[in-house]
Amino acid sequence: MAVTPSSDLLAQLRWRYATKQFDPARPVAPATWAALEEALVLTPSSYGLQPYRFVVVTDAALKARLRPVSWNQAQITDCSHLVVFTILKGMGLPHVDRFTDRIAAVRQVPRDSLAGYRSFMVRDLVDGPRAAIIDEWATRQAYIALGNFMTAAAQLGVDTCPLEGIEPGRYDEILGLTTHATVVACAAGHRAAGDKYAALPKVRFAASELIDHR
Amino acid sequence: MAVTPSSDLLAQLRWRYATKQFDPARPVAPATWAALEEALVLTPSSYGLQPYRFVVVTDAALKARLRPVSWNQAQITDCSHLVVFTILKGMGLPHVDRFTDRIAAVRQVPRDSLAGYRSFMVRDLVDGPRAAIIDEWATRQAYIALGNFMTAAAQLGVDTCPLEGIEPGRYDEILGLTTHATVVACAAGHRAAGDKYAALPKVRFAASELIDHR
Numbered sequence: 001m002a003v004t005p006s007s008d009l010l011a012q013l014r015w016r017y018a019t020k021q022f023d024p025a026r027p028v029a030p031a032t033w034a035a036l037e038e039a040l041v042l043t044p045s046s047y048g049l050q051p052y053r054f055v056v057v058t059d060a061a062l063k064a065r066l067r068p069v070s071w072n073q074a075q076i077t078d079c080s081h082l083v084v085f086t087i088l089k090g091m092g093l094p095h096v097d098r099f100t101d102r103i104a105a106v107r108q109v110p111r112d113s114l115a116g117y118r119s120f121m122v123r124d125l126v127d128g129p130r131a132a133i134i135d136e137w138a139t140r141q142a143y144i145a146l147g148n149f150m151t152a153a154a155q156l157g158v159d160t161c162p163l164e165g166i167e168p169g170r171y172d173e174i175l176g177l178t179t180h181a182t183v184v185a186c187a188a189g190h191r192a193a194g195d196k197y198a199a200l201p202k203v204r205f206a207a208s209e210l211i212d213h214r
Numbered sequence: 215m216a217v218t219p220s221s222d223l224l225a226q227l228r229w230r231y232a233t234k235q236f237d238p239a240r241p242v243a244p245a246t247w248a249a250l251e252e253a254l255v256l257t258p259s260s261y262g263l264q265p266y267r268f269v270v271v272t273d274a275a276l277k278a279r280l281r282p283v284s285w286n287q288a289q290i291t292d293c294s295h296l297v298v299f300t301i302l303k304g305m306g307l308p309h310v311d312r313f314t315d316r317i318a319a320v321r322q323v324p325r326d327s328l329a330g331y332r333s334f335m336v337r338d339l340v341d342g343p344r345a346a347i348i349d350e351w352a353t354r355q356a357y358i359a360l361g362n363f364m365t366a367a368a369q370l371g372v373d374t375c376p377l378e379g380i381e382p383g384r385y386d387e388i389l390g391l392t393t394h395a396t397v398v399a400c401a402a403g404h405r406a407a408g409d410k411y412a413a414l415p416k417v418r419f420a421a422s423e424l425i426d427h428r
Binding site for chain 1: 216220223232256258262268272313317354357358364414421428
C-alpha cells in the first residue's frame with residue numbers, strides 16, 4: 001500500500017477550511033465524487049454495523065427547498081454535492097440480523113459461526129446499556145463518517161463545509177425519510193476564488209492545551 | 215497542495231481495519247506520531263470551538279491500569295499509543311471567551327470585531343437549544359476527531375482500533391480528569407503479523423443501501 005507522506009497529509013488538512021463560498025460553476029469531477037462515496041462506505045463503525053445512510057443531494061430544486069431550513073446558508077445551493085448524514089432510528093434486532101447475514105454472505109461463513117458475535121452486539125446494543133441511547137450511539141457513528149469524509153475530501157482537493165445549523169426534522173420531511181433521521185449535513189465542492197475565509201490563519205488552541213501526554 | 219491519488223486513498227481505507235492484535239515491539243515512529251498529533255489538532259469542530267482534549271497514553275503502567283476497565287482488551291496494553299478522547303464538561307461562556315480571545319490573538323484582530331461571532335456561538339450553545347445537550351454536542355465533535363484520526367493514521371500506514379467498550383467513569387478516575395470526561399478511546403500502532411482479522415474481507419452493506427442519490 002502506498003503511504004501518504006506526512007507533509008502532504010498535513011498540508012491537505014491545513015488547506016481544508018469550512019468553506020463559506022462554493023463556486024457553483026465548479027462541480028466535483030465524477031470520478032473524484034465516486035471515490036468519496038466509496039470512502040463514506042468504508043467508514044469504520046461500531047461492530048461494523050453502519051447504522052446510517054448518506055443522502056447525496058445534487059438536484060437544484062431539492063437543494064433550494066433545503067436552504068431555508070438550513071439557516072439560509074448559501075453553501076446548500078452553491079455546493080456541488082450536499083451529503084445529508086442520516087441515522088437508522090431505533091436500531092434493533094432486525095438490523096443486527098441483517099448485518100449478521102451480510103457478514104455470512106461476504107465472508108462465506110455459516111450463519112451459526114457468527115452466533116457469538118451476534119449475541120455480543122445484542123447484549124450491548126439491544127438488551128444492554130447502550131439501548132437507552134441507541135439513536136445517540138448511531139449519531140456518533142455518523143459523526144465518524146463526517147470526520148472521515150472531510151479528511152478524505154481534503155486529500156482529494158475537494159472543499160467541504162460541515163453544517164450543524166440545519167433543522168433536522170424539516171430535512172426528514174423534505175427528503176421523505178421515515179426509517180432514518182437527519183443528524184448533520186456537509187456541503188462539498190470547490191471554493192470560490194473570492195472566499196476571504198480561505199486565506200485566514202486557522203485558529204487552534206496550543207497543542208499543549210489539546211494534547212495531554214501520559 | 216499535493217493531492218492524493220484517489221486510488222491511494224481508497225487502498226489506504228481498505229487496508230485499515232479494527233486491529234485486534236498490535237505488535238508491542240513495533241511502536242509508531244516519533245515523526246509519524248507527531249504528524250498524527252498535528253492531524254488531531256487540525257480536526258474541524260463546530261464553530262472551531264475544540265471542546266475536547268486528547269490524552270495520549272504511552273506509559274506501560276498506566277496502560278496496564280486502563281486495560282481492566284476496557285473489557286480487558288489486549289489492544290490497550292499492546293498498542294504503541296492509546297488516545298483517549300475526552301470532552302470539556304458543560305462547555306459554557308468561559309470556554310467561548312477563551313476561544314474568542316484565541317481568534318483575536320491568532321488573526322490579530324480586535325476582540326470587539328468578534329462580538330457578532332461570539333454572540334452567535336452564545337445564542338446557539340450557551341443560551342440556545344444546544345445548551346441542553348452540550349456534552350453530547352461536544353461528544354459529537356470528539357467523534358469527528360476520531361474519524362479524522364483513523365483516516366489520517368491509515369494514510370500514514372498506522373493501524374488503529376477504536377474502543378467504545380471502555381468504562382468512561384473509571385477512565386476519568388484513573389487519568390485524574392476533573393474538567394474533562396472520557397467518551398471513547400482509540401489504540402494506534404502496527405498490526406502483529408499473526409492477526410487473522412487483517413486478511414478478512416471487509417463487510418459493508420451494498421453502496422446502494424448506504425447511499426441515496428437525490
